[in-house]
Amino acid sequence: MDKSVYDTRENDLTYGRGYVYSIQYHIVWCTKYRKAVLRHGIDDDLKAYLMQIAADYDFSIQAMEVMPDHVHLLISCKPQFCPSNMIKILKGNTARWMFIHHPELKSSLCGGHLWNPSYCIVTVSDRTKEMVEQYIHSQKAKS
Template sequence: MKEKRGRGYVYSIQYHLVWCVKYRKKILKDNIEDTLKMKLKQIALENKFDILEMECDKDHVHLLVDCSPQHYIPNIIKALKGVSARAMFKEHPEIKNELWGGSLWNPSYYVSTISDTTEEQIRRYIQSQKEK
């Protein structure tokens, strides 16, 4: 991953994000999936973070997100899930019936940090600092 620069700092921050459709309903297909992907890209652009990879299965979404240190992961998730749900219900009202009039997304999500360095490499680097 390429490092980026801010004012007085260098960073490389990526997250793997996954969240599911409520009740694991298999509704993310065809034009619904296309609409969702377009909306998620728009949300990322508006919130100044990048989606490096994105894929939807019929009942969940995977993203690889690149962001700055100023981004707070719960806010990114809130923007992605909240704004996309409102947009999807507006553009595809038929999915509301599939979900019995409820929410589009399950309230939980998965997040992990991504690095081109392993935990063991970082541990060795930190431990070796006193030796220098």
């Protein structure tokens, strides 16, 4: 398996205090104006930081790929997470961190914004989880 792709499989069911759940989302968001700025090591830095955010906020990234102009994540989270809040956390924290650690990005993006304000989020069932993982892992091969 390609070492640049993160895959942290766990049991499909998670047990909380008084509840059992299996919630996964396929999340995709793009850079502002689809500028291809997530390359030359920036993509690897972004992956590492996304894993750190996941650990800090206690959710799991089960598959991830960073393309030059967009990000794919398969996330497993607790039922208490509001998906729109999770997106704000991911996009807001990564933009701030990327501009601090890669200040050259700000000059290559018009208006100084890293991410497009929109995103795509799709719920993933147990039946489609493997298909989504394969799709995310195959993204680099397609480009």
